[in-house]
Amino acid sequence: METLILRKEQLPQFIEHLRREYRVVGPVKKGNLVVFAEISKAEDLQLDYVTTMIPPKKVLLPQRETILKFKFENETPKVEQPAVDGKIVLFGVHPCDINAIKVLDKVLIEGEFKDPYYAQRRENTVIIGLNCTKAGEYCFCTSFGTGPGAKDGFDILLTDLGDRFLVEVGTDAGKKIVEGFKELSKAEDADIAKRDEILKKVAESIKRRIKTENLETLLLEKINDKIWQELADECLACGVCTTVCPTCFCYGVIDRVSADFKEGERIRYWDSCMFLEFAAVALGGNFRPGRDARLKHRMYHKLVYIKQQHGVFGCVGCGRCVEFCVKHIDPVDAVTRLSGD
Ligand code: SF4
Ligand code: SF4
Incomplete structure (x- = not known):
């Protein structure tokens, strides 16, 4: 080099x-x-x-972006990608x-x-x-x-x-x-x-450390540990942790349509798995209705699932999710407690 x-x-x-x-x-x-x-x-x-x-x-x-615009001209839709x-x-x-x-x-x-x-x-x-x-x-x-x-x-x-x-x-x-x-x-x-x-x-x-060796095995063994409920009792489900995370990529999509339905735009925006509505589906169902399930999902996505799917940890140890969380809920602390170190 x-x-x-x-x-x-x-x-x-x-x-x-x-x-x-x-x-x-x-x-x-x-x-x-x-x-x-x-x-x-x-x-x-x-x-x-x-x-x-x-x-x-x-x-x-970007936190919010228009991914397409559409317009009806003589009944024919015209779609434009900005x-x-x-x-x-x-x-x-x-x-x-x-x-x-x-x-x-x-x-x-x-x-x-x-x-x-x-x-x-x-x-x-x-x-x-x-x-x-x-x-x-x-x-x-x-x-x-x-x-x-x-x-x-x-x-x-x-x-x-x-x-x-x-x-x-x-x-x-x-x-x-x-x-x-x-x-x-x-x-x-x-x-x-x-x-x-x-x-x-x-x-x-840098003194804070997560032991990454066998981390996946440890977390999968501890998926029903009481720690998740204890952390969820602290969590406000505000979504700050996902907003500040450099690897979080989940987004929602909405359409904004004019009152006469003649034109509109499709917007995507950062969403958060910490929000109640994130895993909501039709007929009132929700895959992760409890804060414990949502918080656990966030940590497991970073430390287990992205690794399983893409071969790398989804956390880079920037510390933002701890620093900017009003309760300082901390993956290092969670893993340390689970591993008994
Ligand atoms: S920033 Fe903290 S309190 Fe807010 S949702 Fe994330 S873990 Fe919960
Ligand atoms: S420490 Fe890991 S999980 Fe937390 S914000 Fe940084 S990359 Fe995301």
Whole structure:
């Protein structure tokens, strides 16, 4: 993998270089939070962030999008599929979120059903990752090997070495970008050693851990454990945990039709398996009427079912579902209690 150096004072020019071809979306400060938003200059970026509340998946799978519009003209329906956004650089994406996008790719592109809207956005998107130089209170990425350093899934990967960024090139798209920016210099062995030292320190600082060995077997054995009811008694079924999760992809679809039935649009929006209505079916049936069933389903989907279906864990240990849950309901704590460790 090609390794280069971008000096920090060159960042504004590098962003300008990207903006010639792409819209650039990166972490920016908003109130007390950091959010992914479009930037117009390097100064907008908040690259020392730990975690955003809403993950960058919102760019690839928007919270709400019109997937088709229809109109009747002389009794004939005319259907139009709105164009998806143009070329985007997702800048400063942390390794857990890069790995979450890999999970979404497996489910929404490589799975049984291809999501054309997601696939097209993904094709238009370049990922410039940013290795973590500090961990948050709730992170447990080391359990899944999804952080604090990224191994793949990026086009370009940056590591903040203090006065400069180490630049690693992961794909042809990344190569084209760095080749078009002549100011980069070659990295030395010392730069790579410094990256490794930073990542080792961050990894050592992460104390929260899920034992992934035999996790599937453990959870399937404990499917009727009383812990699920105990956690459900705390849970408010608000759905925040799924909204902030970088690998949650479930959505609902509604049609908005004009009063004269002549035109309308089909909208999809993020849904949540934590909501009572999510598994409701006709004639008043519901596959998961209880909060215990819904909470258990969420945890099992992340830790068992996605692994069974797609070969990877559906959790990347970003910690958002714990941090932003008002009750701090925690998969690490749940698994630790179940395993008796
Ligand atoms: S965020 Fe917490 S309280 Fe809300 S649904 Fe999820 S687990 Fe329950
Ligand atoms: S389940 Fe929680 S910790 Fe795991 S990826 Fe989703 S939000 Fe992050």
